Amino acid sequence: MKHLPSETVQLLTSGQIITSVSYLVKELVENALDAGAEHVEVVIEKFGQSKVQIVDNGNGIPKCEISQVCKRHHTSKLTHFEDLAQVNSYGFRGEALHSICSIANVEISSRTSNEELGERHIFDHDGNLSSSHPISIVVGTRIIVTDLFTNMPVRKQIFSSPNKCKEEIKQITLILQAYKIAHPITRFTFKHNGQSLLQLPKADDIGSAITLLHGKSVLDCLNHTYVNRDNFSLTGYIPCLGKQTVSRSNSDLSILIINKRPGIVPSLNTFIRKFLIEHLDLPSRMHPIFFLHLDVLPDKIDINVSANKGTFLLHDQVSIIESLKEEWEILYKHKDVGNKTEIVL
Numbered sequence: 001m002k003h004l005p006s007e008t009v010q011l012l013t014s015g016q017i018i019t020s021v022s023y024l025v026k027e028l029v030e031n032a033l034d035a036g037a038e039h040v041e042v043v044i045e046k047f048g049q050s051k052v053q054i055v056d057n058g059n060g061i062p063k064c065e066i067s068q069v070c071k072r073h074h075t076s077k078l079t080h081f082e083d084l085a086q087v088n089s090y091g092f093r094g095e096a097l098h099s100i101c102s103i104a105n106v107e108i109s110s111r112t113s114n115e116e117l118g119e120r121h122i123f124d125h126d127g128n129l130s131s132s133h134p135i136s137i138v139v140g141t142r143i144i145v146t147d148l149f150t151n152m153p154v155r156k157q158i159f160s161s162p163n164k165c166k167e168e169i170k171q172i173t174l175i176l177q178a179y180k181i182a183h184p185i186t187r188f189t190f191k192h193n194g195q196s197l198l199q200l201p202k203a204d205d206i207g208s209a210i211t212l213l214h215g216k217s218v219l220d221c222l223n224h225t226y227v228n229r230d231n232f233s234l235t236g237y238i239p240c241l242g243k244q245t246v247s248r249s250n251s252d253l254s255i256l257i258i259n260k261r262p263g264i265v266p267s268l269n270t271f272i273r274k275f276l277i278e279h280l281d282l283p284s285r286m287h288p289i290f291f292l293h294l295d296v297l298p299d300k301i302d303i304n305v306s307a308n309k310g311t312f313l314l315h316d317q318v319s320i321i322e323s324l325k326e327e328w329e330i331l332y333k334h335k336d337v338g339n340k341t342e343i344v345l
């Protein structure tokens with residue numbers, strides 16, 4: 001038995017973190033949002049293999065911190081494990097940039113509002129800063145990732161499968177749509193090989209964001225819901241009786257945002273789906289559409305349950321489900337509606 005060389009350990013563990021182009025984009029978009037960006041631009045080339053570029057107009061990275069940002073477990077967002085219960089940012093592990101460096105070439109350009117000029121930095125595969133040059137850029141950050149999975153031959157094979165490549169584009173679109181529902185006022189754009197795939201301008205609220213994503217006809221088939229209790233508040237849209245919007249069995253387009261984080265709470269998602277299916281008399285294979293923001297106190301949610309930070313645990317889930325049942329029973333009391341309209345997304 002041998003101890004693995006450190007560069008092998010690094011590749012093995014980093015490979016678990018950045019498993020796909022869409023996940024890479026998700027991590028970088030989250031960093032942009034954590035930096036307070038109101039505009040996030042995603043540009044990829046050749047399905048992300050040759051280039052993934054994210055430009056944001058957030059706070060930028062101070063020059064004194066730049067040498068640390070790609071070091072493993074270096075984060076500006078968390079100091080002690082106990083602080084995790086209060087963390088409001090998407091990031092807290094300080095792993096993403098380091099992992100990306102180990103599987104691709106990384107260039108970061110950034111400028112804060114206190115700086116006259118920005119700087120362009122190149123990092124090596126260990127996350128060390130290898131060069132810095134002054135450049136003229138607006139306040140914010142631009143991260144360019146090239147040659148993705150350069151040293152991971154198996155993972156690189158996804159780029160030779162047209163179906164997998166297309167699936168990644170779809171996943172990136174879904175991720176950006178979810179963040180749009182989480183942050184309606186943020187402008188998101190997405191381009192692939194020079195072609196614009198998504199343009200989501202500033203929206204004032206969740207309803208306007210839904211209209212941007214799926215059109216007014218879908219919003220018109222949804223009812224606004226607002227439930228406020230001591231331990232949570234929930235706001236958003238669920239289907240109207242008689243005017244249902246559903247997505248096909250193989251793609252659920254519903255979006256649940258918990259404390260600004262897109263994700264799932266398995267028991268809550270199952271409850272919402274089952275409740276809506278039952279009250280709307282839908283076939284069980286269908287996915288009734290909902291777009292909901294749930295807010296709970298930060299110490300009532302465990303965000304550190306899954307590696308991809310996409311599944312959460314809620315401490316008060318039983319009481320939250322009971323309250324929603326109570327409120328929504330009233331909303332769906334009158335079942336005898338006339339002709340049904342159905343939009344399938």
Ligand code: ADP
Pocket residue numbers: 027031032035056058059060061069070074075076077090091092093094095096097098141
């Ligand atoms: P985490 O997000 O968990 O802190 P990351 O590896 O994703 O870890 O990022 C490391 C650090 O780099 C962040 O804590 C932040 O200080 C800085 N950073 C990364 N991206 C940006 C960005 N777009 N704007 C400002 N700072 C950033």
Ligand code: MG
Pocket residue numbers: 027030031090091092096
């Ligand atoms: Mg991060």
